Amino acid sequence: MSLRARQKIRAPRRGLNTNKTDDFETNWEGLSTSLKKIHTKDASNLSFEQLYRNAYNIVLMMRGDELYERVKKLEQEWLDTEVQKRVTAAISSILLQAKDQAEIQDQENERRDTGEKFLNVLREAWEDHQISMGMITDVLMYMDRVVSADHKKPSIYVASMALFRDFVLRSAVRADAESMVADVLKSTVLFMIQLERSGQMINRPLIRHCIYMLEGLYETITEEESSKLYLTMFEPAFIETSKVFYRAEGRRLLETGDAATFCKAASDRIAEEGARCLSTLSPLSEPKIKDVLDKELIGSNIAEVINLEGTGVKNMLDNDRMDVLRNVYVLSARVDSKKTPLTAAVQKRIVEMGDEINKSAAAAAQAQPTKSAEKTAEGGKKPAEKPVNQQTVSAIKWVDDVLGLKTKFDKIWEESFRSDPTMQSAITTSFSEFINSNTRSSEYLSLFFDENLKKGIKGKTETEVDALLDNGITLLRYVKDKDLFEAYYKKHLSRRLLMKRSVSMDAERQMISKMKMEVGNQFTQRLESMFKDMTVSEDLTASYKEHIRGAGDPDQKPVDLEINVLTSTMWPMEAMSSIKGDEVQLPCIFPKEIDHLRQSFEQFYLSKHNGRKLSWQASMGTADIRATFHRSNGKVQRHELNVSTYAMVILLLFNDVPQGESLTYEEIQARTRIPDHDLIRNLQSLAVAPKTRVLKKDPMSKDVKPADRFVFNNDFQSPFMKVRIGVVSGSANKVENQDQRKETEKRMNDERGASIEAAVVRIMKQRKTLVHSKLMSEVLSQLSARFVPDVNMIKRRIESLIDREYLERVGEDPPTYGYVA
Incomplete structure (x- = not known):
């Protein structure tokens, strides 16, 4: 900061020369005396016009260079004899002892006081020098204009600043000491900064004025920015002590x-x-x-x-300390753009918390279900709503827990990590890692959707439904084996559609739309075809009913038939069937009324679609039966039973059985050809379940054995006119057991093998020849959106294509393949 006070002095008027003299010494004597008075603050009686004229005359005498040098000498002597002594006198011995920050604790206050006194003296000396030189510069304005400009010398003001630097700041503090005033200034300011860093108050304005001085002084006359004394003398020490x-x-x-x-x-x-x-x-x-x-x-x-x-x-x-996490993030971001330690810690904790969720789900799935609900029912009290089985509960809880964890870290990412893409990537990687470490994540996620689309969205607003589906889609992003998820979703969707379990078809279609946006049209193509089949089937059913009314068949009893014609390649037929592996499923033997209806529909359908073949899936249908129960007291009770198609076939057998007589399990199986697995489950629903025993079983036990006998239960009672009889132990909305899981994995491996072969052929057909590494890379790239292909499986499929002459080897080093047209 410059305190120089420039005054506007007009050039002397011509003809006003009252002291005409050509004597240099006379002019200098008066001028030098006046300059000293300016320094001693005794300039009130001086005539600046006369002083300017004296300097002007000297320059006109061609003695400007000499005047310049004499002024410099006068300033040097003033600084050396007056200013320097005043400044050094303010430096006490304690300031010299502590110049390297080694002050003793009990000397702090003394050093602070003497340090401030020294800084005040130095500040005053500097400001006085600036003010005085401002006035002197105005007096010597003409000299500066002629001598400095023409002879390329620094102005007298600049020269005097350099003199202050050399004869005050760089003067020795004592004759016997090596320290300079600048050293004491530096150590004193650093000491003050150290005090402030330790929590004490200091005189900031005083220090700032001394820093202004260092910023206003330069190492060179040309005054380059980099040569400021602040940068050359003070800052290096400040940075080092810091x-x-x-x-x-x-x-x-x-x-x-x-x-x-x-x-x-x-x-x-x-x-x-x-x-x-x-x-x-x-x-x-x-x-x-x-x-x-x-x-x-x-x-x-x-x-x-x-x-x-x-x-x-x-x-x-763990404790959601958002503010502290924000501080950690800000500090990490200052020193590392990748935030490596922070991302590693966050990823580690997410994986740990995710693994805990996985372990908890696995433990809950293996735990024995409680029997409190069953006891309550037996006690005559109103039972609670029947829960899904224990494994399914744990599966849905797993998804809820993962979503809860995701919500937690989304909030942390937004509030503490400032929506940083690097942190988002780390969080995404961690979630993907622990979600995919759970081999059942695809199945659990599909069960979550299944449960919510069946009843979880009931009573929710459109916004809430949208948020629920979005949460599920968020987890789907992390699942690597999306083809496995698709398989489970198709299985569960087929049950919802065929059993009419969906709460909202709009929500179902909304879900498909969201999946299409997330994973692409190819992923949802089959799912959309399933909905299309349902729509076409509605129209087909209406057409058939119209056909029946027009035909007026007198032999056909009025049965309200609703048919679903499914495209076998689009629906999960294997998952929908109870027949596993290489077992052969014989067609179910329907009662004659139903079989007549079946044949009638086939004729109607094939007349419109010649060349197609219908394969009836009795395991997927339902039926409403009007049942009449003749009580032993002569009363008659009627109920409308909603049962599976297999249960309908079983019950209709008893129309031809005399009252009181029974059928064995083997007889029922022989007359219906219902697969054992399905027959057992349906008989358990009809004869074992406490609330739906429309048949009596002898002997009465939970298990169904070949010799067991079944009789129609005329004593069946229910407070409801309409009774829904569900199938016991159905796997539609349950976690698969180990055998089912193996069957699914086998099916998926076959499908993946076919996908790999198709990808290899597509690539080779386009590229003609390709080295092994490039082919592997392109196959992985093409299929990674649906699943992560196993490298060994790819190799085996390539070998299989070579054996079947789709590919050939055209090179060994490196291994290269060619496409066989």
């Missing part, structure tokens, strides 16, 4: 063992140093002190802080 301080400060804070304390202190230090550079020191130092903080305080310690036991990032994540 390194030492923050190196120690980092270790001290780390030893407290509290990550939150470290982060708060570090954030405060960052703010303090920024404010200090702006208000006390110089903005020039701000980027450099930032580097010191980043390296010594943060960079050297942040990894340890993040991983501190009990207080580190793990604890912060």
Whole structure:
């Protein structure tokens, strides 16, 4: 900051020369005396016009160079004999002893007081020098214009600033001491900064004025920015002492063992140093002190802080300490654009929490279901709503827990990590890792959708339904084996559609639309075809009913038939059938009324679609039966039973059985050809389930054996006119057992093998020849959106294509394949 007070002095008027003289010495004597009075603040009676004229006359005498040098000499003598002595007199011995920051604790107050006194004296000397030289420069304005400009010398003002630098700041403090005034200035300011860093108050304006002085003085006459004394003399020492301080400060804070304390202190230090550079020191130092903080305080310690036991990032994540996590993130981002220690800690904790969810789900699935509900029912009290089986409950809870964890980390990402893409990538990677480590994640997610689309969305608003589906789609993004998810989703969707279990078809279609946006049209093509089949079937049913009314068949009893014609390649026929492996399923033997209806529909359908073949899936149908129960007391009770198609076939057998007589399990199986697995489950529903015993079983037990006998139960009672009889132990909405799981995996491996072969042929047909590594890479790239292909499976499929002459080997080093047209 320059305190130079320039005054506008007009050139002397011509003809007003009252002291005509050509004597240089006379003019100089008067001029020098006046310059000294300016320094001693005794200039009130001086005529600046006369002084200007004296200097002007000397320059006109061609003695301007001599005048310039004499003024410099006068300033040098003034600074050397007057100013320097006044400044050095303010330097006490304690300031010299502590110049290297080695002050003793009990000397702090004394050093602070003497330091402030010294800084005040130096500030006054500097400001006086600036003001005086401003006035002197105005007097010598003509000399500056002629001598300085023409002879390429610095102005007298600039020259005098250099004299202040050399004869005041760089003067020895004592004759017997090596220290210069500048050294004392530097050590005193650094001491004051150290006091402020330790929490004490200092005189900031005083220090700022001294820093202004250093910013206004240069190492060179040309006054380049880089030659400021602040940058050459003071700043290097300031940066070096700051390194030492923050190196120690980092270790001290780390030893407290509290990550939150470290982060708060570090954030405060960052703010303090920024404010200090702006208000006390110089903005020039701000980027450099930032580097010191980043390296010594943060960079050297942040990894340890993040991983501190009990207080580190793990604890912060577990307890949702958003503010502290934000501090950790900000500090990490300052020193590492990739935030490596932070992302590693977050990823580790997410995987740990995810593994805990996986283990909890596995343990819950294996736990024995409670029997409290059953006891309550037997006790005559109203039973609670029948829960899904234990494994299904644990599957849905797994999804809910994962979604809860996702919600937690979404909030942390937005509030603490400032929606940083790097942190989002780390979180996504972690979720993908633990979700895919659960081999049943695809099945669990499909069950979650199944449960919610059946009853979970009942009573919810459109916005809530949309949010629920979006949450599920979010997890689908993490699932790598999307083809496996598709298989389960098709299986569960088929049950919902055929059994009319969906609460909302709009929600079903909305779900398909969301999946299409997420994973592409190819993924949802079959699902959309399933909906198309249902729509076409509705029209087909209406056409058939119209046909029946027009035909007027007198032999056909009025049966309200609703038919679903399914495209076999689009529906999960294997999953819908109870026949496993290579077993042969014989067609079900329908009662004559139903069989007549079946034949009638086939004729109607094939007349419209010649060449097609219908294969009836009795395991997927339902029927409404009007049943009449003749009580032993002569009363008659009628109920409308909603049962599976197989249960209908079983019950209709008893129309031809005399009252009171029974059928054995083997007789029922022989007359219906219902597969054993389905027959057992349906008989358990009809004869074992407490609320739906329309048949009596002898002997009465939970298990169904070949010799068991069944009789129609005329004593059946229900408070409801309409009774729904579900199939016991149906796997439609249950987690697969080990055998079912193996069957699904086998089916998926076959489908994946076919997908791999198709991809290889597509690639080779286009490329003609390709090295092995390139082919593997392209196959992985094409299929990774649906599943992660096994490398060994790809190799086996390539070998199979070679054996079947779709490909051929055309090179061995490196292995190269050619397409066989």
